[in-house]
Amino acid sequence: MSQLKVYNSLTRTKEVFQSITPGRIGMYVCGPTVSGESHLGHARPFITFDIVYRYLMHLGYKVRYVRNITDAGHFEEEGREAEDKISKKAVLEKLQPMELVQKYTNLFHWAMHQFNNLDPAIEPTATGHIIEQIVMIEKIIVDGYAYVSNGSVYFDVEKYNTDFSKLGQPYGILSGRVLDDMLETTRELDNQEEKRNKADFALWKNAPPEHIMRWQSPWGEGFPGWHIECSAMSAKYLGSEFDIHGGGMDLQFPHHECEIAQSTVCNHIMPARYWLHNNMITINGKKMGKSYNNVIKLTELFSGNSPVLEQAYSPMVIRFFILQTHYRSTLDFSNEALQASERGLKRLWEAYNNLSKYEARGTKYEVADDVELDKKVNALLDEFDDFMNDDFSTAKVLANMFELVPVINGIKDKHISPTALSSKTIEALQAKMKTYLEDIFGLKDEQETNDNKLDGVLQLLINIRKDARAKKDYLTSDKIRNELANIGIQLKDEKDGNMSYSVA
RNA sequence: GGUCCUGUGGCCGAGUGGCUAGGCAGAGCUCUGCAAAAGCUCCCACAGCGGUUCGAAUCCGCUCGGGACCUCCA
Numbered sequence: 049m050s051q052l053k054v055y056n057s058l059t060r061t062k063e064v065f066q067s068i069t070p071g072r073i074g075m076y077v078c079g080p081t082v083s084g085e086s087h088l089g090h091a092r093p094f095i096t097f098d099i100v101y102r103y104l105m106h107l108g109y110k111v112r113y114v115r116n117i118t119d120a121g122h123f124e125e126e127g128r129e130a131e132d133k134i135s136k137k138a139v140l141e142k143l144q145p146m147e148l149v150q151k152y153t154n155l156f157h158w159a160m161h162q163f164n165n166l167d168p169a170i171e172p173t174a175t176g177h178i179i180e181q182i183v184m185i186e187k188i189i190v191d192g193y194a195y196v197s198n199g200s201v202y203f204d205v206e207k208y209n210t211d212f213s214k215l216g217q218p219y220g221i222l223s224g225r226v227l228d229d230m231l232e233t234t235r236e237l238d239n240q241e242e243k244r245n246k247a248d249f250a251l252w253k254n255a256p257p258e259h260i261m262r263w264q265s266p267w268g269e270g271f272p273g274w275h276i277e278c279s280a281m282s283a284k285y286l287g288s289e290f291d292i293h294g295g296g297m298d299l300q301f302p303h304h305e306c307e308i309a310q311s312t313v314c315n316h317i318m319p320a321r322y323w324l325h326n327n328m329i330t331i332n333g334k335k336m337g338k339s340y341n342n343v344i345k346l347t348e349l350f351s352g353n354s355p356v357l358e359q360a361y362s363p364m365v366i367r368f369f370i371l372q373t374h375y376r377s378t379l380d381f382s383n384e385a386l387q388a389s390e391r392g393l394k395r396l397w398e399a400y401n402n403l404s405k406y407e408a409r410g411t412k413y414e415v416a417d418d419v420e421l422d423k424k425v426n427a428l429l430d431e432f433d434d435f436m437n438d439d440f441s442t443a444k445v446l447a448n449m450f451e452l453v454p455v456i457n458g459i460k461d462k463h464i465s466p467t468a469l470s471s472k473t474i475e476a477l478q479a480k481m482k483t484y485l486e487d488i489f490g491l492k493d494e495q496e497t498n499d500n501k502l503d504g505v506l507q508l509l510i511n512i513r514k515d516a517r518a519k520k521d522y523l524t525s526d527k528i529r530n531e532l533a534n535i536g537i538q539l540k541d542e543k544d545g546n547m548s549y550s551v552a
Numbered sequence: 553g554g555u556c557c558u559g560u561g562g563c564c565g566a567g568u569g570g571c572u573a574g575g576c577a578g579a580g581c582u583c584u585g586c587a588a589a590a591g592c593u594c595c596c597a598c599a600g601c602g603g604u605u606c607g608a609a610u611c612c613g614c615u616c617g618g619g620a621c622c623u624c625c626a
Contacts, residue, residue, distance in 0.1 A: 300621075525586095
């Protein structure tokens with residue numbers, strides 16, 4: 049089998065993945081800021097890295113997946129009046145800050161479960177790691193890479209760049225930026241007088257009196273800077289050097305760049321080996337984001353309750369939609385695209401259901417009757433692993449699955465002889481589809497029809513309809529079918545006279 | 553302004569220089585009491601203009617368009 053290769057933003061190449069500790073992987077993914085409701089754009093990294101997580105485990109690794117909750121509230125750092133987002137909104141909604149944070153944390157967890165994302169192994173909060181952050185900042189000051197100014201602490205980017213360029217790790221290594229260029233082109237911003245240099249970033253901010261969220265520190269009351277929490281928490285739970293650091297592309301600069309600088313000063317090593325970044329979800333070609341005022345919240349998406357939505361889209365449809373493209377490509381949202389995903393997923397899932405219901409054959413077929421087809425099926429299945437190993441090409445795996453759909457349905461409908469494929473191939477097909485669809489892609493049946501009573505009722509109706517049809521009483525048979533269709537249950541006449549149903 | 557990405561058929565999207573991904577939609581057919589579902593077949597696109605090459609969607613150049621980051625952002 050091929051080796052796993054991942055695209056490393058740090059080297060801008062696809063590299064063979066090798067874990068630091070054999071058999072084990074440490075993965076850190078930047079989690080949500082729980083000052084508001086999650087939107088479709090947020091869903092992408094968490095679904096993307098859920099699949100990475102699942103696939104790494106599928107490969108046999110023991111993975112410690114750490115994803116933080118940012119609940120300390122970032123400030124609008126430069127150019128605007130310093131304000132803690134969370135404390136400001138708390139005043140508006142007349143809630144305690146921690147109450148607000150809890151509310152959105154719960155909502156976030158709810159959404160993650162809707163998407164069938166596995167829980168991370170550790171989900172540390174920024175507020176729970178203030179001490180660790182302070183300790184880290186102190187260390188950076190002692191080492192001479194940060195300075196205190198008016199109760200705040202700033203990281204000295206220029207000094208870092210000068211010293212670490214010599215070690216082959218200049219500031220900007222991750223995002224491909226050159227500090228000198230940035231100094232020339234960065235816009236003039238207000239409130240910069242505390243900083244020695246405009247590229248410097250805050251490690252700790254002095255809290256103005258109106259801030260509700262504040263902590264004691266050696267530099268007075270304040271709150272941690274934007275980037276330090278991830279550095280502190282990743283080092284605490286994964287060590288100074290860990291395997292994978294993930295997040296959205298918009299975090300590459302400055303967030304991850306700053307993490308690298310801080311962590312390297314503290315721990316004398318580049319924190320992560322592989323930096324993975326997912327691309328953005330766009331809407332009408334524009335990034336979905338707060339700044340653009342074009343977000344679709346997840347609750348709106350699931351309920352269809354938004355002017356831009358023609359209908360509700362279920363969590364699995366969104367998951368499938370995201371899987372249909374490579375994680376490093378932008379993905380454009382539209383009703384048409386989501387509806388196409390909905391239909392495509394339905395067809396794929398029904399084929400998968402048919403496949404799992406294949407009746408066991410009495411005898412084993414060692415040799416396939418249709419050698420060509422047997423070969424083709426095995427080739428398509430084998431490629432699943434190759435595609436995933438090639439930087440998680442879920443889109444290609446799905447394409448292969450769709451090529452298998454006609455084979456699966458053909459056998460079920462008996463267009464294709466049940467002995468066309470060898471027993472071994474059938475078993476491989478069943479096992480691999482299950483592994484990939486359920487275990488790795490994390491898709492699941494959304495129909496809540498595994499209810500014995502409902503099934504019993506439907507079987508009764510099906511039997512009545514069968515009798516009616518046998519008597520050519522099409523008035524009755526059509527009535528049953530049409531009225532069930534009206535309430536969203538579709539009856540399908542099968543070729544062999546049987547009937548099946550699906551709930552929309 | 554700086555850095556970078558990108559432009560694929562009606563729509564969404566894979567694409568490592570040669571072997572026409574896939575999905576959705578559309579057309580025809582098969583099956584069927586009818587319908588749906590399913591199956592089969594069709595629909596050979598790569599922004600434009602040059603160049604490299606035996607051969608380019610894929611490499612290079614230019615032009616035009618779109619976007620991201622540089623500021624909170626997944």
